[in-house]
């Protein structure tokens with residue numbers, strides 16, 4: 702379990718000459734009872750790591766699609782505690798590492814130490830906490846360290862070079878390179894300098910760099926992963942799962958595989 706699982710997952714992808722694909726889903730969208738089956742489906746479809754969102758009432762970084770999924774989950778009464786319990790129940794049945802995406806508030810309400818221990822018990826390998834800046838990391842760092850949970854840092858497009866260096870140095874598991882300014886959600890084109898930005902992050906970072914925000918087509922997956930180690934896809938996956946468009950998800954994941962590239966050319 703734990704941190705090391707993330708590194709292993711990346712190594713397997715590298716050994717196959719593929720890029721990584723990290724789908725994001727909202728825990729409890731469609732009910733927590735369907736979580737295990739969804740995780741299994743994503744694992745079987747070739748996802749590298751799963752980013753699992755915790756529904757929250759004030760999701761400041763989330764665009765409309767993820768916000769709506771969060772509202773659906775909250776309406777079902779899904780809580781952080783229930784999510785961790787559910788994850789613990791089927792941890793033996795999955796091999797895909799799980800990274801929880803949660804804002805700081807639910808962690809605080811839970812209690813930082815109990816939360817970190819519950820994550821370990823549930824088989825959670827890492828955390829993304831979008832409203833936790835570098836300067837405040839000591840609020841959780843000790844507890845996460847003690848429970849072998851990776852803290853994945855987000856590098857924004859507008860961070861100055863010194864800050865990017867610090868984020869790249871500190872991050873664990875991977876560096877999440879945010880590809881746009883603004884919230885999550887599907888978009889048309891990316892910033893002109895994005896490829897250069899990703900390549901420069903690769904240069905300063907020892908662990909994999911994954912690009913996320915606005916990735917919604919197989920072409921995006923190929924285009925962005927060309928200059929980094931892979932992609933994170935949220936809104937598109939959340940939408941497709943909600944509409945039960947599973948083939949669309951398989952096609953997206955396949956775009957990160959080198960085999961798919963050869964057949965497409």
Ligand SMILES: O=P(O)(O)OC[C@@H](O)[C@@H](O)c1c[nH]c2ccccc12
Nearest residue numbers: 725762831885886914915934935936
């Ligand atoms: O939905 P998109 O544009 O594909 O972006 C990924 C994103 O949804 C997921 O990683 C995420 C959901 N909520 C977040 C909050 C902050 C950082 C990242 C996230």
